Amino acid sequence: MGLVFCWLNFCTSLCMLYTTISIVKSQYEHRQLLRGQQAFKEVDTRWQGVAGTLSHILHKTISSGSETNKGSSDKDVSNTGPIILVPSKPHIVFIVADDLGYNDVGYHGKRMGSIADTPAIDALAYSGVRLENYYVQPRCTPTRASLLTGRYPIRLGLQVGNIDVGDSTCLPLDETTLSEKLRDLGYATHAVGKWHLGFSRPACLPTRRGFESFIGILMGHATHIDQTRANINALFTNESAEWSYSNESNHIYSSELYTQHAVNIITNHNSSQPLFLYLSHQAPHSPMEALRKYQTGYMLEHPDIWNAMAKKRISSLRRDYLGLVKSLDDSVHTVTETLKDAGIWNNTVLVFTSDNGGRGSGAGNNWPLRGRKGALFEGGIKAVGLVNSPLLPTRVVGTIQNGLMHVSDWFPTLVEGVAGGKTRDGRLPLDGMNLWPTISKGSLSPRSEILHNIKTQTPSTKERKSKRESWEYLRKDCITV
Known part of the structure; x- marks a missing residue:
């Protein structure tokens, strides 16, 4: 003994x-x-x-x-729990909402009058860092192009509008993407959801731009119910059309489909390798198709301030839109819980952002900002944004970051600040700046201005924020018009 x-x-x-x-x-x-x-x-x-x-x-x-004490005890003591191997670089989960209004999240609505119900997004905001001086581009394609390249859309020829079906253009092939940089740093890279950066030839596809896998739609939008456009299947897996959900009996709602695949990626991921998951939802973009289970909380005639002039009763359009927002919030909850269940949440940096402002007229509430998607007013370019991670110091948890930030800043922020890589390596010069010290330490933002566009003609007085010859600037000290 x-x-x-x-x-x-x-x-x-x-x-x-x-x-x-x-x-x-x-x-x-x-x-x-x-x-x-x-x-x-x-x-x-x-x-x-x-x-x-x-x-x-x-x-x-x-x-x-x-061996020495074999037979001295009747108890079999063994470790039956999973072994989680922690990589030296954090996992990165980047979630994009499509056409989400500035006032269509609960943590904004509580002080601005919206009834949007987003408990999962709110929880991440209140326990993370809220980006309240964060700007994007006024449309889908320019924002996504700037996000994945770290460069202003004017350098890419994508500053005017969206890439549409039949367009021969795509994200320039000489650009290095965020996914390529992270892949080179050892990350497993996966894209789920909306692409909208061109698909005119194979070289334009996500799997040729740094992602190991892709499932989603390549164009700007499709139906939420069965992922079709003009009654033609719009869903792709990697580089081939995906027909698994084409039969009516197999239809699955877009938010649920993308969430399901995101969960599978996280669950089956080798935890010893850093993960980059780009989850780009179509919700709450049109068409306004919301399942009844997501509309339940909005079926009564709740007052809803979606017009700056007066209170109005909730319309069927607004109810459908809020249902889409609810499906988005449920997805955020499911993905976050899956990261925890997989044992990798404590080494994960999660980013949530919208690609532009809401469309207005019920399908997007940007109050108190002026304007809507497509415009250079604040309502079109000031976006919902937050960062949440157990890796954040406690002193910044639950804080509001008012440092100026642009969507192009995510490239160097994630590559340099989070993954510890380099961006100044002879590639095309970046417009984005590394704001990880600003987010994680509360340091002053290095950015003082944002170039949203350059037009060949003089912009209208109503549309510009400030003007220096033909340059449209959003300056740090500008007053919102």
């Missing part, structure tokens, strides 16, 4: 030592992530060596002790 007791004490001491080293290593990695020091790799290798040696000693000791 004495030998057994001593052996148990020895194993307990080793376990405590191993746990202590693991905690110290985790804290050290966290600090190094925020500092962005390149020396992390060398230190990480040393810590992994120490942890690996201790793990080996502990395994050998327990194995030896088990």
Whole structure:
């Protein structure tokens, strides 16, 4: 019995030592992530060596002790829990909403009069960092192009409008995308949902632009019920049409379809490799097709301020739109819970953003901002945005970040700030800036102005924010018109 007791004490001491080293290593990695020091790799290798040696000693000791004391206990003590291998780089989950109004999230609506019910998005906002001086482009294609390249749309020839069916253009092939950079840094890269960056030839497709897999629609929109456009199937998997959901009996709602595939990607992901999941929803973009289960909370005649001049009763159009928003919020909840269930949430950075403002007239509430999707007024370009991550320091959790930010900033922010990579490597120059110190530490934003567009003709007085010759600027000190 004495030998057994001593052996148990020895194993307990080793376990405590191993746990202590693991905690110290985790804290050290966290600090190094925020500092962005390149020396992390060398230190990480040393810590992994120490942890690996201790793990080996502990395994050998327990194995030896088990043989020595075989039969001395009737209990079978074993570790039945999953082993989660933590990569040195954080996982990145980037969720894009389509045509989401500035006032169509609960955490904005509570002080501005909207009845949008978004508990999952609100929870992430209140426990993360809310970006309240964050701007995008006024339409779908320009915003997505700027997001994936870190460059202004004027450099890409995509600043005017959206790429439509039959257009021969696409995101320029000489551009390096965010997914390509993260893939080169060791990330598994997956795209789910709406592409809208061109599909006129194979080289334009998501799987040729840095994503290992893709399922979704390549064009701007399709029906939510069966993913068709003009009664033609619009759903693709990788580079082929996806027919699995074409029969009426197999139809699945778009938000649920994309959520299902996002869940499968997370669940089947090798946790030792960093993950980049680009989940680009079509909701709440038209057509206004909402399942009744998502409309339930809006069936009564609730007052809803979607017009700056007066209160109006909720319309059927508004109810359908809010139903689409609800399906989006349910997706955010499901994806977040799946990350936790998979054991990778604690090493994940999640971003939620809209691609532009709401359409207005019930299908999007941008109050108190003037304008709507397609316009350079605030209502078209000031977007909902937030970052949530257990890796954020407690001092910034639950805060509002008022530093100026543009959608092009996500490229260097994620590549340099989060993944620890380089963007100044001889490729085309970026317009985006690394705002990870601003988000994670509350530092001042390095950005003081945003170039939204350059037009060949002089812009109208009503449309411009400020003007310097033919340049349209949004300046940090501008007053909203």
